[in-house]
Amino acid sequence: MITSVLVANRGEIACRIFRTCHELGIRTVAVYSDPDADALHTRVADTAVRLPGAAPADTYLRADLIVKAALDAGADAVHPGYGFLSENADFARAVLDAGLTWIGPPPSAIEAMASKTRAKELMGLAPLRDVTPADLPVLVKAAAGGGGRGMRIVRRTEDLTAALESARAEAASAFGDGEVFVEPYVEDGRHVEVQILADTHGTVWALGTRDCSLQRRHQKVIEEAPAPGLPESLTAELHELAVRAARAVDYVGAGTVEFLVSGTKAHFLEMNTRLQVEHPVTEAVFGLDLVAEQLRVAEGAALPDEPPPARGHAVEARLYAEDPARDWTPQTGILHRFSVPPSVRLDTGYESGDDIGVHYDPMLAKVVAHAPTRAEAVRRLAGALERATIHGPATNRDLLVNSLRHEEFATARMDTGFYDRHLPELTEPVPDPLAPLAAALADAVGRSRYGGFRNLPSSPQTKRYESAGEEHEVSYRHTRNGLEADGVRVVHADASRVVLEAAGVRRTFEVARYGDEVYVGATALRALPRFPDPQAQLAPGSLLAPMPGTVVRVADGLGEGTAVEAGQPLLWLEAMKMEHRITAPHAGTLSELNAVVGQQVTVGSLLAVVEPT
Incomplete structure (x- = not known):
């Protein structure tokens, strides 16, 4: 026991x-x-x-x-x-x-499936050995580990050598094993997997399917169970293949068998000999606690002959501290406030006030919704994310909401190329025109000792804010009747709550401020100084560190005076389990290079300057 x-x-x-x-x-x-x-x-x-x-x-x-x-x-x-x-x-x-x-499973089972190359051979498959133009595109993958580390898509044979070297280095750093292999890359396929659970008495359950097609950098972003729209015959085939893989290695415990589905054909990818990040959607659909089942199996208990029946649909979104519009750059800092509505399940390692550091994966939480139908589960999850309170570093929350409400996802026509096609539209900022005014009014009330009363009309007050890369200037005035703003009726204003009425529509805004950071509902703003610091201006072509991290590589032959092309990779940073490439913003000459391999940098550090041609 x-x-x-x-x-x-x-x-x-x-x-x-x-x-x-x-x-x-x-x-x-x-x-x-x-x-x-x-x-x-x-x-x-x-x-x-x-x-x-x-x-x-x-x-x-x-x-x-x-x-x-x-x-x-x-x-x-x-x-x-x-x-x-x-x-x-x-x-x-x-x-x-x-x-x-x-x-967990026996060491022999882990060993048999730990290397993706050995797992493929066990399933009667083999990786590519000599890549020719006819094989393209191909995917370079780490033989050990997962989570998208050590994976590169190669579309030109001349890029293969560099991709292999980069993948080996990343795999060795992440997993202590630099072995990589090459396999065909299936364009526009769906990533579908089967959850298995096996005991020590010979019973193996195939617990339905999951669709994990929405991915960034080969890491899953949104997962759901069951995988929608699969023919019954294909589902049965996936279950049979998953059980066969488990029995081939005398598997015990929870595991996942992953496939790439193209049309009605399934391509075996790998078997993960562990619990997966997305296991909660399976738990919700089958009414199980997979961790509790793992514990019972480890104690020698036998599973019933058949798993419980599946009920309803579940969708999970991974909430990351990252900026999808800036190449998924990880974000760090204090998570001032964090809460989600109780209508959904929240699995998280963070609470309000925690510090998001640079050392580990930037995932903040998994948010899971379960409902009788897929449409209801998707709607519930999107609504909960939209109403969540997240004050701190930038997150992918808006991307998740927009993805869940995208017509292609709503009709279950998504595939692994979803973000390649739709990322710009999904990350396009939709500014709330009243948010800066609400921030200014809350600040004005909060800073005024006497409620802003004036015997005579005061001059308009102006404040400037930055949000999603754009500046906003708003104005208001103090009057004997309180605060007033052009075209908007101020119904109520205090330091944390502002009620405005515009064109007959009344809206309430919750406002929170942490130094220069201001949050108006889901809108993040930064208060700007009245007079910009002239010394803060940077030379054109300045490349700043988008995240705190370590310089892991500088392009060969790069030095001050080197001519570079627009988009040419100059150096690579690594932080929070992700590698970020810094490229030349335009053609020109490298006039300054401040980065060396092994150097620790902070956000905003000047890495290099490329003077435009």
């Missing part, structure tokens, strides 16, 4: 596993790196053990330290979560050798 579980992970997955453990009366142990010393998963666990350092290689990827932490804390079982060491057979063996219960 398991009495205490250490979760060898962090963030929302650790918090999610702890929630189930606490419901079952099981004590919990967290491990944490130095940046995670006050993280939510550390706070909610019964016991926490420090892993000294910040880099994953020094902390969450140290199997020896994690096993020691479990023993020191008196845990009798280890759950790997997902990511980090979750698909590491040597880690599983180390846990078992220490006399602890491993909440």
